Amino acid sequence: MTASDTITASGLDAAIADLKNLYGDRIQTGRSIREQHAHTTTPIPNQPPDAVVFPQTTEEVAETVRICARNAIPVIPFGTGTSLEGQVNAPNGGISLDFSRMNRVLSINSEDLDCVVEPGITREDLNHALRDQGLFFPVDPGANASIGGMAATRASGTNAVRYGTMKDNILGLTAVLADGRIVKTGTRARKTSAGYDITRLLIGAEGTLGIITGITLRLHGIPEKISAATCSFPDVHSACRSVTTAIQMGLPIARIELLNALQVQACNAYSKLDLPPTPLLLLEFHGTEASVAEQAETFGEVASEFGGSAFAWTSSTEERNRLWKARHDAYFSVLPLRPGARPIATDVCVPVSRLADCVTEAEREADKLGFPAPIVGHVGDGNFHFSLLVMPDDPAEYARARDFIGWLNDLAISMEGTCTGEHGIGQGKQPYLRRELGDTVDMMIAIKKALDPQNILNPGKIFSL
Amino acid sequence: MTASDTITASGLDAAIADLKNLYGDRIQTGRSIREQHAHTTTPIPNQPPDAVVFPQTTEEVAETVRICARNAIPVIPFGTGTSLEGQVNAPNGGISLDFSRMNRVLSINSEDLDCVVEPGITREDLNHALRDQGLFFPVDPGANASIGGMAATRASGTNAVRYGTMKDNILGLTAVLADGRIVKTGTRARKTSAGYDITRLLIGAEGTLGIITGITLRLHGIPEKISAATCSFPDVHSACRSVTTAIQMGLPIARIELLNALQVQACNAYSKLDLPPTPLLLLEFHGTEASVAEQAETFGEVASEFGGSAFAWTSSTEERNRLWKARHDAYFSVLPLRPGARPIATDVCVPVSRLADCVTEAEREADKLGFPAPIVGHVGDGNFHFSLLVMPDDPAEYARARDFIGWLNDLAISMEGTCTGEHGIGQGKQPYLRRELGDTVDMMIAIKKALDPQNILNPGKIFSL
Numbered sequence: 001m002t003a004s005d006t007i008t009a010s011g012l013d014a015a016i017a018d019l020k021n022l023y024g025d026r027i028q029t030g031r032s033i034r035e036q037h038a039h040t041t042t043p044i045p046n047q048p049p050d051a052v053v054f055p056q057t058t059e060e061v062a063e064t065v066r067i068c069a070r071n072a073i074p075v076i077p078f079g080t081g082t083s084l085e086g087q088v089n090a091p092n093g094g095i096s097l098d099f100s101r102m103n104r105v106l107s108i109n110s111e112d113l114d115c116v117v118e119p120g121i122t123r124e125d126l127n128h129a130l131r132d133q134g135l136f137f138p139v140d141p142g143a144n145a146s147i148g149g150m151a152a153t154r155a156s157g158t159n160a161v162r163y164g165t166m167k168d169n170i171l172g173l174t175a176v177l178a179d180g181r182i183v184k185t186g187t188r189a190r191k192t193s194a195g196y197d198i199t200r201l202l203i204g205a206e207g208t209l210g211i212i213t214g215i216t217l218r219l220h221g222i223p224e225k226i227s228a229a230t231c232s233f234p235d236v237h238s239a240c241r242s243v244t245t246a247i248q249m250g251l252p253i254a255r256i257e258l259l260n261a262l263q264v265q266a267c268n269a270y271s272k273l274d275l276p277p278t279p280l281l282l283l284e285f286h287g288t289e290a291s292v293a294e295q296a297e298t299f300g301e302v303a304s305e306f307g308g309s310a311f312a313w314t315s316s317t318e319e320r321n322r323l324w325k326a327r328h329d330a331y332f333s334v335l336p337l338r339p340g341a342r343p344i345a346t347d348v349c350v351p352v353s354r355l356a357d358c359v360t361e362a363e364r365e366a367d368k369l370g371f372p373a374p375i376v377g378h379v380g381d382g383n384f385h386f387s388l389l390v391m392p393d394d395p396a397e398y399a400r401a402r403d404f405i406g407w408l409n410d411l412a413i414s415m416e417g418t419c420t421g422e423h424g425i426g427q428g429k430q431p432y433l434r435r436e437l438g439d440t441v442d443m444m445i446a447i448k449k450a451l452d453p454q455n456i457l458n459p460g461k462i463f464s465l
Numbered sequence: 466m467t468a469s470d471t472i473t474a475s476g477l478d479a480a481i482a483d484l485k486n487l488y489g490d491r492i493q494t495g496r497s498i499r500e501q502h503a504h505t506t507t508p509i510p511n512q513p514p515d516a517v518v519f520p521q522t523t524e525e526v527a528e529t530v531r532i533c534a535r536n537a538i539p540v541i542p543f544g545t546g547t548s549l550e551g552q553v554n555a556p557n558g559g560i561s562l563d564f565s566r567m568n569r570v571l572s573i574n575s576e577d578l579d580c581v582v583e584p585g586i587t588r589e590d591l592n593h594a595l596r597d598q599g600l601f602f603p604v605d606p607g608a609n610a611s612i613g614g615m616a617a618t619r620a621s622g623t624n625a626v627r628y629g630t631m632k633d634n635i636l637g638l639t640a641v642l643a644d645g646r647i648v649k650t651g652t653r654a655r656k657t658s659a660g661y662d663i664t665r666l667l668i669g670a671e672g673t674l675g676i677i678t679g680i681t682l683r684l685h686g687i688p689e690k691i692s693a694a695t696c697s698f699p700d701v702h703s704a705c706r707s708v709t710t711a712i713q714m715g716l717p718i719a720r721i722e723l724l725n726a727l728q729v730q731a732c733n734a735y736s737k738l739d740l741p742p743t744p745l746l747l748l749e750f751h752g753t754e755a756s757v758a759e760q761a762e763t764f765g766e767v768a769s770e771f772g773g774s775a776f777a778w779t780s781s782t783e784e785r786n787r788l789w790k791a792r793h794d795a796y797f798s799v800l801p802l803r804p805g806a807r808p809i810a811t812d813v814c815v816p817v818s819r820l821a822d823c824v825t826e827a828e829r830e831a832d833k834l835g836f837p838a839p840i841v842g843h844v845g846d847g848n849f850h851f852s853l854l855v856m857p858d859d860p861a862e863y864a865r866a867r868d869f870i871g872w873l874n875d876l877a878i879s880m881e882g883t884c885t886g887e888h889g890i891g892q893g894k895q896p897y898l899r900r901e902l903g904d905t906v907d908m909m910i911a912i913k914k915a916l917d918p919q920n921i922l923n924p925g926k927i928f929s930l
Contacts, residue, residue, distance in 0.1 A: 111818035154658040183905045189814040190846045192883040193619040196909045200665040221715040250686040349654040353576035381655045418657040440648045444661040450915035
């Protein structure tokens, strides 16, 4: 018996009655709020939950899961709703847990460079809380996502090349299991070999194995010096080759972002910049005054070998923030390229040695699509995204976009890469998971069935049982 | 039905007959070789397997597991036998898989800073193979262990403070499951969010969920410059405090090892050194010529604030190797402190802010033991080891050592640390796992039962089902 098969009106009514007792006015069932708590960021259909609750404590989450478990009702955790593959949808209905009221920093241990937070805090609010202590949390997926959602989807983003992804920056989790038990998966020790790595099993599990209610994060000292640089290239191949070379030299660059020519033009227009309208790398260097200068100089030499021009670096905070604001606004900047269109993001990641070929081949294929498809990429990791600007009312365009995504995912897999560098599987990427990992998926399913036999924890995500 | 309960003479005979067909003269059943393939490094009893096989391919491992699965016979992977908590023991008998003939480097992708190896290669042989390409694999647990064993026990060691542990330096695994299926858990992409992190689930699972037969490792460029430093302190508290301060400042020191006064004296005697007989930090800096000098200078200033003296740094390769050879020989150096004794290693790891207190309190308690107990520690991670020099024929000493280990593990757990920083759980640490992680252990057991329902993969390790 699984929630996907057997959710019943009587079970749902019983669960909602119990939840009303628990939550009072912190449970909502209006259509509009339910739709806001389902998928909204891409053309994946919006599948609303039956109710939205706003827990304030781990114990409330546990009681919610116990109520839902008794009635075989799905439970779907919700952070900020910025996921891109349908992770917050409720294909079988159920209860959305909105973590916006569990957004506290519980402790900052500056001596240990760690902190304990609730899952609803956003990364910007967290970094605001850390700034006074000279600390920051480096993972930056672009969107101002919640830390819980970032953990659940194993997010990464612009800083991952230097600081790693969520999996590298979490010491332990508090989580509620499918039977309502509360577990702590780690300690504040910086390393451990105490049994199975349940912390990293829950990171990226998209809420399907347990609901994250507390997170112990690794922090970093704000670097003494941060500088930014831009460098233009005649083509993406040259840009990628310069990145690959810098990575191979072990240059500890903090951020290396690629924008293709179309994306640069979009950013120029949207953010009132004046960058040359050719492929661009946007870099950030962290370190001491001396090491930042050394890194920038070395990268400048590498770039010029590959035809890079207009290399410009700055340690002005204002100028740097302006550039990175433009990068963070890339999502919005592409919208005017085709008014009315909705972007669909691809997310392949390949070994860096294959990056230049992968981007070049994909850009050529994208040229045939008949709609704009700008590129941004965390190219230090070999990860890049197209924004496919598809008209919402054109099924033929959707079909072409879907075919292109399939083609691109297969290309990445054939290059020993992955179909999803950082967006997760959710609903959207399920067809590709087995192509990439084969029978490893059966291990995942066996674990899911063992830990959530009723299939109530975010059912229909990663795989459909 | 589990292998632990039901291993039968007829099942064993049938399995060994089939294995003889498969392996020819690569199966051994002599008593001596069987004992060599069980636990030998500490006073945990030696529990030999019934036979030892020497597979040469992943497919042979898979066929071995299928034969053993048919007959409900345990399968115990064996690398170099250097684990410290009984990981290679065969408490219910079974077949030991000795990976010494699966020790090839299958590919080195210098452009991507990764390589693919078989599990039997030792870390020294691997680094020898990498050196020509200017690359190295940083994880260094001291012993010349096999990469497969290091993956299975989530090993770390001296370089972890800068380069991370095995979990941070593996991109993907090939593994044989309990039913003999072969899976690949990852790609060569540097990051992924493709479903559950099965790679990291198998790292540290001590062979209980799958048998690792191939490993894709992250590599690093050999730094342009490496320098070493030593610094003496009046007491371990001051030494630890200087480490904590350096970590908090974000100094990217590659190695930070603590030796307490007794350990320094042992190293002086064994390795013919002339270090002041007081607590010592041994450090290594990696980087460019300029950054190495900057790091050393900054650390020297920090150390002097905490009473550090005789700070000496060298970029002479010969001098550096001599110091690190002494550190690696620490295990042997303590033996002359009490001829005839056998060392038992502890392995707690605490948040760095608690390190000075933890080491100081533990050293005081150890003074009451009545036998020598020198300390070495990877203190940049908050991890340190006593060598408890116990006489093999003195049950009262063993009892005191056991009580001390229990006391120390509880102390570390009370300081939000772990009972096992890098040695794993195996047989020896099982009583402490639940104290540290509570019901999280039930999640582990549920996963174990789901993936290995017959309990044939290294049974009796991590937990006894």
